Amino acid sequence: MKYRIKYCVILMARVVFRIFYLFIPVKRNSILFCSFSGMQYTCNPKYIFESLYSRFGRRYEYVWVLDNREKLPGEFMGSVKTVKFRSVKYIYHMMRSEVIVDNVGFESFLPKRSEQLLINTWHGGGAYKKVSADMKMHSEGVKWYIRRVRELSEGTTDFFLSSSRTFTDITSDDFFMDRNCFIPTGMPRNDRFFSSDAGKNLALRQRICGQYHVASDSLLVLYAPTFRNYGANMRNISRDACCPCVENVLEATFGRKVTFLHRRHICRNDTATHPRCENPDIVDFTHYPDMQDLLEIADVLITDYSSSIWDFALTGKPCFLYMPDLAEYRYDRGFYTPLDKWPFPYTESIDGLCGLIASYNVEENARRISAHQKLLGSYEHGHATSRVVEIIEKHTGRT
Missing domain, CATH: 3.40.50.11820 (CDP-glycerol glycerophosphotransferase, N-terminal domain)
Structure with a gap:
């Protein structure tokens, strides 16, 4: 009524x-x-x-x-x-x-x-x-x-x-x-991802890293999960992907020390009250104003159901999808495109995430991105x- x-x-x-x-x-x-x-x-x-x-x-x-x-x-x-x-x-x-x-x-x-x-x-x-x-x-x-x-x-x-x-x-x-x-x-x-200006990109990376006291030569791993509507307590999983085992396999695969850039979604209810992380390798970027800047400087993206994967695919860089609540999310919300047709591989567990990172292949990443953009009929130019x-x-x- x-x-x-x-x-x-x-x-x-x-x-x-x-x-x-x-x-x-x-x-x-x-x-x-x-x-x-x-x-x-x-x-x-x-x-x-x-x-x-x-x-x-x-x-x-x-x-x-x-x-x-x-x-x-x-x-x-x-x-x-x-x-x-x-x-x-x-x-x-x-x-x-x-x-x-x-x-x-x-x-x-x-x-x-x-x-x-x-x-x-x-x-x-x-x-x-x-x-x-x-x-x-x-x-x-x-x-x-x-x-x-x-x-x-x-x-x-x-x-x-x-x-x-x-x-x-x-x-x-x-x-x-x-x-x-x-x-x-x-x-x-997304227009910015079609213009290659190495000097400008480096300056942006150095400015943001300097602002947040992050080493600009580290492997910047952006962890940006999307919001949930069904009331799940996201605090329990919001930093799962930033755990030591994931950090270790990232460093082994890409050969650089890792810094996690953790960004919670703007619609998350706990944005203002989320407890401060004491791990110096996990830096809170929730309140950084422009997500596109972070996608540009990030070397790797870890997310879940976020449409940021569409934007990040335009960069050609590696991304891994961590979906610990997949069954619940699929039931309550659902998807338009089957998960196996998304541009990046997904998993429901930390062990699975480590496996995806360890088996990363540049050519396979490019193939998946290209196939996905053709399937959806991309208009990004x-x-x-x-x-x-x-x-x-x-x-x-x-x-």
């Missing part, structure tokens, strides 16, 4: 806001950016914003949705407004912005205005863990509510960035969206940001 009431409230809010629209006109050349509901200055909206700012400077009015203004880089402080997610100012700018760029989705209680351009960049590539309304972890009430809201939002998005053919096929069905609004750009955050900027330019009359 509560979800039906919630849905009715949304319907009434849409009527009210249409009345507000009569008194609040859309402001030309105003662009609002939002990443993970204002939790971070990162992901695809960040790269689109910085490209626009570099090209046009203050000729646009920029608004960033951030829960903390300090997350905005200092160079933009004097020229970019910030608002908190779902604050009065946030709703005001959502109503008046000519362009809205978001990596999650748009507010169902705010009807789209004809003068507005809404671009959903999404926040993950490939097709791995399910985001559909019929997942078993949802109650029937939640399933009903998700379907109704997605149907209500049908036609709201003007452009939805797609990383692959399979992503378009699946997401258009799950979100009840017209396939024509999906554009085969790849993700702006390194030009996503420029494509989106062109769309915004055209809508705002810059071209």
